Amino acid sequence: MTDGIVERSRPRDRILETARDMFHKHGIKGVGVDAITEAAGTNKMTLYRHFESKDELIVECLRANAAKAGAMWDAFDAEFPGDKLAQLHAWVRKAAAMLNADGRGCDMANAAAELTEPDHPARLVIKELKEAQRERLVTLCRDAGIGQAELLADTLSLLLEGARVSVQTVGSEGPSTQFVRMAEGLIASFRGAAAG
Amino acid sequence: MTDGIVERSRPRDRILETARDMFHKHGIKGVGVDAITEAAGTNKMTLYRHFESKDELIVECLRANAAKAGAMWDAFDAEFPGDKLAQLHAWVRKAAAMLNADGRGCDMANAAAELTEPDHPARLVIKELKEAQRERLVTLCRDAGIGQAELLADTLSLLLEGARVSVQTVGSEGPSTQFVRMAEGLIASFRGAAAG
DNA sequence: CTAGGGTGTTACCGGTCTGTAACTTCCAGA
C-alpha cells in the first residue's frame, strides 16, 4: 500500500500526483491507468475526462516534475540571494542528496528510455525541459564568475546524469559516492582557470 | 522492415540476436515475444524451447551485450599491446564514436530503468556486469600509471553514462558533444597529479 | 530405410492494456 496519496483534493490533482509517483517508482509502461486511478481514489472515466490519453497524462507529469525542479532552483536563489557561487554549491549538495534519496534515476531520462517512438509527444517536452535546465545551470555558472561556464555546466550535467543511472544500475555504493568530490573538484578547477 | 537479421543460423542464435537488436531499439517492454520470433524468422514455441521465459531471454541478451563489450576491450589490448595509456585514449575515442552511432543509451541502464521490480533477475546481472566493467576501467587506469585510478575511472564512467542519457534526451547536439574534451582534460589532469 | 530430435503450425488460455458508452449519484450554486 505504498501508492496512496488519496488526500481529498480535486480528482485531477490527485490523478496527476499519483501518476507522477507511480511512474517514478514503477516506470511508465509498468503502470496502467486503472492502477493509477484506483490509487488516486477515483476511476478511469474521470481520468479520461481530464486527460485525453495516457500519453497526455505522461506529458503533464513530466511538466509537473520540471515545475518542481524549477521551484528547487528558486529555493537556492532565496537561500543565497545574490551569491551565485553559494547557489552552485547548494545545487551540488542537493543533487547528491537526491542521489541517495531513492534508487530511481531521472524521470525524464527514464521516460526517454521507455518511450522509444521518435515522434512520441513526451520526447519533445523532455528535450525542451532538459534544455531549459541546462540553460539555467549555464547561467548560474556564468553568473558565478566562471570562465568556461558552458563547459563546466555541461560537465556537471553529465556527471549528475551519470550518477543517477549508476545508482539505478549498481546501487548507491558505486561510483556515484564520489559525485560531490568530482563536482567540487571541477568547480575549483574551473575557478582556478582564467576568467573570460 | 528494419528488424531483419534472418540469416540462416540456428534458431536460438537468431532469436538472441534479434531480441538484442529489438530490445535496444524499442525497449524491453516495447517488444513482445511474438514480434521477436517473427523478426527472427521462427515462432514462439521455438523461443520457449530455448529460453524458459522472456525474463531469461532478457538476461541472456544482457550477457551477450557484455560479451561484445568485453571483446571491445580485448581489441584495445590487441591494438596497443602493453601501452595502457594508449588503450585508455582508445577507450575514450570508441566511447565517443558509439555516442553518435545511435540515439539509444546503454542497454543495461535502459533495462534498469524499465525493470523496476527489485528482485527482477535482470537487476542482478546488470549490477554484476556493470561492476565488472568498472573493475576493468579501474585496472586500465591504474596500469596506465595514474595515481587516483579509482577516482578517474569512476569519473569517466559517470561522464560516459551521463553522455549516453543526454544523447537519449536532448540528442547528439547537446552536452555530450563535449565528452571527448572533458575526458581528455580529466586524464591529463590526473596524469599531472602526483602518482602513488 | 528408419527413428528421433529439432522445428514449424495452429489454436488456445487467462490476463492486462487503453479507451469508450450509458447510466447513476452527488453536490454546489442560483
Next chain:
DNA sequence: TCTGGAAGTTACAGACCGGTAACACCCTAG
C-alpha cells in the same frame, strides 16, 4: 428547491501480452 455539471459505476470493445498444448513436418544420424 431545483438544476446542471462533475464525479462514480458498470460493462464492454478490441487489441495485445506471456506462455502452453497438440500435432505435423523435415532432416540428419544410425
